[in-house]
Amino acid sequence: xxxxxxxxxxxxxxxxxxxxxxxxxxxxxxxxxxxxxxxxxxxxxxxxxxxxxxxxxxxxxxxxxxxxxxxxxxxxxxxxxxxxxxxxxxxxxxxxxxxxxxxxxxxxxxxxxxxxxxxxxxxxxxxxxxxxxxxxxxxxxxxxxxxxxxxxxxxxxxxxxxxxxxxxxxxxxxxxxxxxxxxxxxxxxxxxxxxxxxxxxxxxxxxxxxxxxxxxxxxxxxxxxxxxxxxxxxxxxxxxxxxxxxxxxxxxxxxxxxxxxxxxxxxxxxxxxxxxxxxxxxxxxxxxxxxxxxxxxxxxxxxxxxxxxxxxxxxxxxxxxxxxxxxxxxxxxxxxxxxxxxxxxxxxxxxxxxxxxxxxxxxxxxxxxxxxxxxxxxxxxx
Numbered sequence: 001x002x003x004x005x006x007x008x009x010x011x012x013x014x015x016x017x018x019x020x021x022x023x024x025x026x027x028x029x030x031x032x033x034x035x036x037x038x039x040x041x042x043x044x045x046x047x048x049x050x051x052x053x054x055x056x057x058x059x060x061x062x063x064x065x066x067x068x069x070x071x072x073x074x075x076x077x078x079x080x081x082x083x084x085x086x087x088x089x090x091x092x093x094x095x096x097x098x099x100x101x102x103x104x105x106x107x108x109x110x111x112x113x114x115x116x117x118x119x120x121x122x123x124x125x126x127x128x129x130x131x132x133x134x135x136x137x138x139x140x141x142x143x144x145x146x147x148x149x150x151x152x153x154x155x156x157x158x159x160x161x162x163x164x165x166x167x168x169x170x171x172x173x174x175x176x177x178x179x180x181x182x183x184x185x186x187x188x189x190x191x192x193x194x195x196x197x198x199x200x201x202x203x204x205x206x207x208x209x210x211x212x213x214x215x216x217x218x219x220x221x222x223x224x225x226x227x228x229x230x231x232x233x234x235x236x237x238x239x240x241x242x243x244x245x246x247x248x249x250x251x252x253x254x255x256x257x258x259x260x261x262x263x264x265x266x267x268x269x270x271x272x273x274x275x276x277x278x279x280x281x282x283x284x285x286x287x288x289x290x291x292x293x294x295x296x297x298x299x300x301x302x303x304x305x306x307x308x309x310x311x312x313x314x315x316x317x318x319x320x321x322x323x324x325x326x327x328x329x330x331x332x333x334x335x336x337x338x339x340x341x342x343x344x345x346x347x348x349x350x351x352x353x354x355x356x357x358x359x360x361x362x363x364x365x366x367x368x369x370x371x372x373x374x375x376x377x378x379x380x381x382x
Contacts, residue, residue: 103115
């Protein structure tokens with residue numbers, strides 16, 4: 001099987017699974033317990049937090065482990081809404097569904113929400129952002145997806161955050177797709193909060209993190225215990241944390257080497273091979289900086305739903321957009337926001353690679369995709 005759906009999730013690295021295994025067995029303990037097993041669990045937890053913090057250039061006390069980026073996003077939105085009820089929420093039109101759901105909660109509670117447009121490449125309209133900031137005299141929270149989960153387009157984080165900070169706004173980044181694929185140091189951007197998940201870079205599902213900047217405020221919304229410096233109550237998931245830490249350390253080593261460049265070469269080869277085999281193929285966001293692993297492609301005359309089904313039957317996994325909406329028949333909201341017409345959007349598929357992919361496998365995948373597209377076209381004209 002060829003898994004070209006890494007933006008949905010990645011298989012945990014074997015070394016991650018190995019690191020976690022003892023904490024499902026003899027080393028399993030409550031990290032809040034004072035006995036030796038509890039102390040060992042706490043030590044493992046603290047080591048994992050340090051590993052994850054190092055991946056994003058943070059200090060361990062700035063991290064809160066959560067169940068994933070979705071919880072982290074909702075936590076930030078809910079906290080800011082409670083703490084500064086007159087602030088306006090600003091989000092881009094190509095955000096992840098988790099951010100839109102959290103924004104809906106903000107609106108339902110009486111808060112003001114502004115959705116900012118993007119250009120044809122999916123990049124945030126900075127002039128519209130500036131105008132929205134000026135129209136928020138009581139302050140704002142800007143939430144921006146750092147790297148789009150469907151197109152891989154990298155947002156103009158530095159410019160947007162600087163504009164927001166200059167107007168006294170708080171800044172949150174959804175970095176679920178960025179962390180582990182592109183180098184990131186939180187001190188390089190004027191941001192307050194950052195959300196990400198372990199399973200996007202070969203860590204376990206069910207754990208993520210919220211980074212809270214050293215000058216930023218955050219107050220717990222889950223009570224019942226004093227875990228994580230009283231910022232998120234609940235028994236610490238030590239095994240998941242150990243896996244998160246191991247994945248972060250492996251990702252950091254991969255980022256320091258030539259991994260991202262080799263992965264980008266694989267992505268480019270996939271696109272080049274498919275362009276040669278399928279005249280008229282369109283790469284969404286091709287004019288912008290993108291994740292090294294992501295290709296969102298419109299295959300002319302080939303319905304994405306049909307092609308995805310054929311590829312699944314032939315052993316290649318891909319997505320028609322966000323995995324959170326894989327069962328939806330509606331056109332991609334991301335592509336619609338970029339001005340893509342309905343017919344082109346309906347023929348678009350996302351192919352996302354992991355760091356384990358090599359050039360021969362990707363070339364084989366391109367051949368399989370081209371053959372499947374030709375099959376769908378023949379079936380439609382039969």
